[in-house]
Every structure is written in C-alpha cells, then in structure tokens.
Amino acid sequence: MAWEELIDKHAGTLAQAIAAVRERTFYAHWAEIPSGKIYGEDANEKGRHRFESLLNKPFRELLQVHDGAWVGREESPYGFPLGIEYPQISVATAVERAQRAQQQWRRLSARQRAAILIEALEQTAAEFFPLAYATMHTTGQGFVMAFQASGPHAFDRALEAVATGVVALEYFAGEALWRKSFGKGEIVLHKRFVTVPKGLGAVIGCSTFPLWNALPGVFANLVTGNGCLWKPHPLAMLPVALFVARFQQVLDALGVDPHVLVFLPCTPEEPLTWEVVEHPAVRIVDYTGGPAFGAELERRLGGKVVFTEKAGVNSVLVHSVSNLGAALENLAFSLCLYSGQMCTAPQNIIAPEEGIETPEGKLSVAAFAERLVSAIDALVQNPKAGPPTLGAIQSERTLQRVRQAEALGLPVLRGSASLSHPDFPHARTATPVLLEARWQEDRAFYGREWFGPIAFLVRAPDAEQALAEMVHLVQTVGALVTAVYTTDEHFKERAIASITEAGAPVALNFVGPVWINQSAAYSDFHGAGVNAAGSASFTDLAYVSARFGIVHVREIVRAE
C-alpha cells in the first residue's frame, strides 16, 4: 500500500483523536464491552482457544532475531503454569537491530508513522480476546478488566499518544521563508525544520498492567521516530509478546523493518532492566513499577529522558455525602477492583472524628466503617460479581503483604480471606483487609504504599486536618489519584485548591459506574508528573515532546 493511501485510510481516526485530546471530551475508538454483538459471536471462544493453543510450547510468532536461549516461567495467578518460552535476544543485538531499523523509521514523516501505527493498532485489535486471556492469566485480572485494560483502553491510550505526538511534531511550521531588512537591503533565508528523535527508547513494563502502562511510552517513542525496546516484567510477558508479534507482522507486511519495536524476554533471575536502561544508545526510559526502584532509576539515569510511574499513596476524604449508599457502593467497588492491585486504587480513607454529614443526619465514623465493610462484603459475597471483580493476586508477595498488614497490631475492621473462584479452584485470591490506623501516630503505616487489597481508615480531628493530612501525603509520598466526598461547596473548593496545588488529581463525589481507579484516555491525564508518584503523564505535551528535538536548516536565498 502506498503511504498516501494508508495516511488517507486513517486520517479520520487521527483527526478525531487529535480533537478529543484537545477538547478532553469523551472519545473511544474501540468499544470497551467484550460483547459478541460488537466483536462477533465467536470472538470470545476463538480468543480462548488461541490462548490455550499457545500454552506449553515455544512462542514462535515474533519477527525478530533470536540469539539466545528460550526463556519463560509464567504462571497464572488462577493456578496453573503457562509453560510458554520466548526466544531470547541479547540487549546488544536488540540495540543494534533497533538502531538499524530506526534509520528507515525516523525518515518517515510524522503522518506516515502515525498511519502505520494506527494500522498496526487496528490489526492488532483482532487479538483483543487472546490478549484478554493472556492478561488475565499473567496478572490475575478478571476477564472483563483484562479485556478492557489490555484491549480497548490500552489501545486508546496508544492512539492518544500517537495523536499527541503528531500535535507536538507538527506544531511548528516545517519550513519558512525568513525575510529581514538591513539598511537598504533584505536578506532572505529558506528554513527547514527537521524533527530528530532522541535515540532509542526503552519501556520497562510492570506485572499488573503489561499493556496499559506500557503502550503510551511505546507509541510515544515510535511516533516521534525513536526505535523502542520493550522489556516486560518476567511474569507478565505473554500479552506483550502477542502484541509485539502482531505489530511486527503488520510492519513487515508494509515493508518496514519490524525491529523498530523489539520484545526483550527476561527471567526473574535476569530481569535485564539495568542492562537495558543503562545502555548508552538508550536515551529515553519509561518505567512503571515500585517507588524505591523507580527513584533509584531516576537518580542513576541523570542525563537521559526518564518517565516514571511509581505508585503513590491514594487517599479518600469522606466529609459529607448526599447519597450514602451510592458513595459506599462506589468506594467498595474501588477497593475490591482487581484486589487493589492498581496504582490508582484507594488506600487511605480519612474521615473527621465528629462524623460524616448525610441527608439522614450525622453518621459516626464507626457506623460509616461498618457500612463500608458491609458494602465490601456484599460485593465480595456476590457469587456473580465478586470473583471477576476481585480477580486473582498476581504475586505471592502481595499475599504476604496482606498478612504483614494484618499483623501490624492495628484494629482489624475487616479481615482478608481467600475467595474461592468458580472456574479456578487453585486461584490465588484475597479479599480486602481494612485496618483502623491512628491519626498521624500510624503515619509510618498509612503513609507508605501497601500494594494490594489493603486499606486504612484514619480518623482526623476534623475535616480541615483531614485535608491537610491528604495534602501532606501527596507532598511527601505522592498520589496518582485522590477522592473527596463533600456536599459543602466551600470545603470542596478548598480541597480542590490544596490538593491540585500539591500535584494530585481529585475525584469529587464519585458514584455510579465511574471509579477513581480508572482514568479515561483523551480526557484524564494519568499521572500528572508533578508529585512523587512519578514523572510521566499520559499524555501531555511534555510526555511526547521530550522524545525529539527540532533541528533547523538555514539556506541563503538572497542577501543584497
């Protein structure tokens, strides 16, 4: 296909995405419901078969050089080994091949690269169901979440990065005639402005959202002309391998060297991260993962462009509510969703000692806690909704963390238990634990991240101090999201001002089918990049424009 045709084919999609990015209104290029009516009645079944057909054998679909062993030791958190091995490639080879592929890639125009990337997304969307099963059985997510998080939602985040990248690449004129008078003469220069990629990008994936957290960095690198090495977490490689394989096939069919995006399989013993990010050819690093490692990475990579999403400590302030039931239901869902294994899950629930205003009068904190526990229990014990909402626990270490939390000696408002899964009797599961922490005295506990189904209820002396404590947490340890429930307009505006000033987003009075855990592509900037939770923001201008520079060519047309 000629480039012009491909550009035309996707021009509408790109224009819609660019408009949505700018206006921040609702937009979704891919439907988020894994429904037969949308994706074909047999799509789910075929996807499951495809996933099962990949198990217990070498993965042979990549179009990239293989110069090592076969590696892979993934296990489903639902209780079985995947038995898949991936073809190893050395970092040196990956760098060399990606650099070579980049020679062609960087010379394409922004619109050509964007069209190729959208074509690749469109074709790879045929893998939504296999990707969903692959994600479910590496991360422990429930099926619907796995479908959305590694399918439509992740792909929309990728398209958003492409659109924002095109905006940044095209913002300034590509050429200009520059006329300047001097004395009686005029000098005329013809100027061209060439966008130049920074080098190779490396994207370091995490174990819980292998595509959603990685695709923005991958696509931001690619649209701006960089080659990209994608190193997944060693226990969440299959979704990445599936994505990259399909992506490489699309590129290859278009006559583009598929090594522009290289998949780097690894093992828990040799996770490769430092080897990749410290390679001198790698100039851009995107990292999602733990705060300690992320901070070390930022420190050690001075001089490179580094975008991190380290998790933060997300707090919910409950001051007053207009509909207690709806608020509790929303909050309970947020606490249960994927068993709190989201960097955006709420961890601390802060309420004023004096109680919470409701239309039915003041509710004591103890009564509120009781109602919250009931709401969690209702969801957990719902045989249809509970297991798929909670999913499974990705890592044994998260289970250990639940036990550590329960052993802190804090009053246990709700204990964690395993939850038997109808389809997977050996699934690793844990329902949320809710502890009561003492105001400030226990800041050593609630003031750090407890990744997993672990939450703290904190009684503040009053609402103002509750807010001050939230702001303090944002300032010291960072947060990816916060939530405030209040019916008081003045308090609401004060909360907005002080929390946003500290650099964290705010969700106000969330009820119904929208949760603080989720950020919407094209509208919500995920991770603002201005607090300790990380430096990345999906997707603002900094996130794309840091990946390239603009070099000018000035030529004398006339000087007389």
Next chain:
Amino acid sequence: MAWEELIDKHAGTLAQAIAAVRERTFYAHWAEIPSGKIYGEDANEKGRHRFESLLNKPFRELLQVHDGAWVGREESPYGFPLGIEYPQISVATAVERAQRAQQQWRRLSARQRAAILIEALEQTAAEFFPLAYATMHTTGQGFVMAFQASGPHAFDRALEAVATGVVALEYFAGEALWRKSFGKGEIVLHKRFVTVPKGLGAVIGCSTFPLWNALPGVFANLVTGNGCLWKPHPLAMLPVALFVARFQQVLDALGVDPHVLVFLPCTPEEPLTWEVVEHPAVRIVDYTGGPAFGAELERRLGGKVVFTEKAGVNSVLVHSVSNLGAALENLAFSLCLYSGQMCTAPQNIIAPEEGIETPEGKLSVAAFAERLVSAIDALVQNPKAGPPTLGAIQSERTLQRVRQAEALGLPVLRGSASLSHPDFPHARTATPVLLEARWQEDRAFYGREWFGPIAFLVRAPDAEQALAEMVHLVQTVGALVTAVYTTDEHFKERAIASITEAGAPVALNFVGPVWINQSAAYSDFHGAGVNAAGSASFTDLAYVSARFGIVHVREIVRAE
C-alpha cells in the same frame, strides 16, 4: 492596574509572538540597532552615565531580602575593576522567599503571568543601554553586540519563551463536560484541568552571555508558574542584577511579591552552583557553561528536569562556493565576532584535499587558507570595524588557551596577537589563531572545544569524508551549529540529511549580514537538544512543557 487591563495591553504583543513562534518567520519586538533615532538621541549617553554611576559602590536597587555580606569582584575585560558589591542572600532564604512568593504567582492564570512578564520586559527595556555597558564590561563584548545580546535579542528570546509557554499551558481545554453512555444511562462528569508548576527553577548563568543564555530559562520557569533563583557567573553579575532589580520593581508596583525571581550573587571561591541546584526544592535546572561541568550536573541531578547548553565543536565544510569573496568575508566575521567566545562560533574548517570549486576554477586548500587569513586580517586591521567586532577576552583562561593552542606544534596559518583598543588601552584582547590540523590524526585537538579565538583548518581526503568527519564530531562531542558551503545540490541534500540526522543544525552558503553564530528568536531553535552540546532548545515545546504538569479534577454531574 487591574489584570484585565494589563492582559489587554499586551494581548497584541503576545498574539504576534505566538504567531511568529508557530510560523517561524521573521519577528522582532525590540529594534536591534542602538540608534538614537529609535531609542532617543541621549539614550546612549544616559545609559553610559547610569553604568558609570553604579561603579565602585554597593548595588542597592534590588527588592529582595539581604541576609549576608556584600560580595562582588567583577573586572572589565577592557581593563578596570567595576568595584560593585551585591547584597548576599543565603540559598535557604532565597528558597524560602521564592516559595512563599510562588504561592501567589502560581495561582495567576497563564495570561495574567504572561501579561506581567511582558510588562516587566517592556519596562526593563528602558535599561537597554545600561545593560549594554554592563554586559560589555563584564563579558568583553563589543558595544553593539552587548546591546543586542543583552537587550533586544535576549528580550525577544524571553518573549519567545513566554509565548511558547502560553501555547503549552493553553493547548488542552481548561475544562470539559465528559459524557459517557452506559447501558441505558449516561454519566456526566465536569472536569477541570489545572496546570501545576514543578517547583522552583534555578538558572545558572555563564560569563559570556549573562542575559541571552539565561532569560529563556528564567521566563520559561516564570510563565509556567514556577519561582526562579537566578545565579549568575561571579564575574558577570552586573547585567543580571540590573535586570532583576528592574524586574522586581515592576512586580512590586503590580502588587506581586518580587521574590518570585531572586538574584543570587556569588564569588569565584563560593560559586554556589551545587548548593543551589541540589536543593530539594529546586526541581528545574537551566545551565549554560562548560561541557565537563554540564555533563556532571546532568548525571548528578537525575530525577530533576535539567536543561543544559554545554558548548559543542562547530564545524564548517567548504566544498564549493558561488561567490568566494562573500563566503570568506562571512566566515572571517564569524571567526572574529567576539573573539570566538560564542558557543556558536565556528572552530573547525574542513575542506577536501582536492580543493574547492569556485566560479573561477578550483582553489587549492592552501590558497583558500591564504585568502581566509587575508579576510581575517582585513577585518582585524580595519580600525573602525576590528576592535568592536573582536571585543575583549572575558577570561584570562581563554588567553592561556590561545597560547596552549599555538604551542600544540601544529602549523600556524595565522598567529594570534593582541589588538590595541582605541578607547581602552588595558583591554585584554586576542585576534584569531588559525592552525592546520592533520586529518583524523589530530582529532584529539580539533575534536574538542577550544573556547575562544582558536580555529583549525582540516584537509579531508575528499568531500564525502569531510562530511563523514563532521557527522562523527556531531555524534561524539556535539555541535550547536554547522555550516556547509556547496553549489552541488546532491551534496547539499546529503549533507543536510546526515548532519540533521546526527542532531545539529546546518547553515548553507551563508554570506552577507547573517552568521552561523547567531540564531534568530521565534525562528531558529537554538540548541536542538538532541546532541551532546546540550539538552535545551530555545524554545520548543519540551523546553516549556517539562516545567509543569496538568492535574485533573473530576466531579460527578449526573450518573443515572
């Protein structure tokens, strides 16, 4: 004055600057000629008197806290001590006051901040002539250059940063109604998007262009809502003090805490740089200066936003010319201008062994060198043009470097000598030295920066290898500019492709009153940020958008 009025007052200027930035066409808000017709017949005389009135006493015009000694030991490179002392302020106090001032500053809108900054520039422009003398007698620049570089050209770069900052701050919608259907219902969120500054910025100035290289960072910090500490070079403080004093007076008159921009005087013994940039409250660092220190700074400040302009090694390739005299004159001027003390001055002149094509036939490299030396001599020995073009040598170390170069043992095509200055008999001066370096063998010499009036002529086996060597230098040590003289369209396009790909700008066939040393505000991106010469680019989207993030506030409007 009400903010609305101020915004209206400068709306036209801002709109013009934003349009110029986008279109990259010629634009200048301030006239570059220090002419009495433009600036008032007595402006020069009054400016000189003001400068002289500042000598040999404490500088008392700043509106900032003073909590230390009086410091200052500047000497004019034209041969006399300035005898000015500045009120010291500790880094701790500066940080604390700037943070306090920032509380108000960050809450102003982008347009309010832009209007205040433009008002400050307009009023501070009344100091163009004093700034020119202050710059001349700290840097050694000739008067006209000092006027332009610390006056109109620097101010236009500042306005450019303001304009680009407003573009980035306003690119995305500030609020949106977000509607999403689910089942039979609809959820409606009201979203606000708040821009949040990263923290405090620190701008570390250099000794040769105390305003031009610093103002983009200062104004990019300020327009994006950050407070800013400005630490000048200890031997080039007066221009900065003058600028900051006037700036603070304007802010104060508008009811804005002047500590939003703090001047940090220092001494050669206690240059303060590390203390300032490593302060935890400082999140953004702009640095102009030597490559070794700059690289160390990038390494050590991992996790902060760091923009550097370390000097590079700028090469000129002479392949073929259509007008030899004009080319030689242009090149000679570039070599002489401010005695090569510009990070954009040419250092290496590379020509093919076989000679240079001219309309009069092939010119041997030896003959070319002879003609170039004559062109330099003609300019140097021109009693009217020579001394003001060469100016004085800012630092004794640059003079030493000239002597070191001459002692390398390379053939001396043109020796350096002092040049007596009609007005300043004790001026520290040096005319350009031109050495012949052996192709590749002497790469240890011409492959590093020799800041000052030092240039190398290098004979390449042929034009292709000359080009490859230029590209190699850009890739390894970086370059802020390159120049190519060629009449061959194919060679020209190859040169453009390979040099821009390596990340350096190209000036083609420059003749007349435009030199590779100069980059035009609103049009040329100074320092592309994609080669070893530095990470900053005046002014692209990355340069402004890295200084802030966007935090969203989501509020339920309807969920049913």
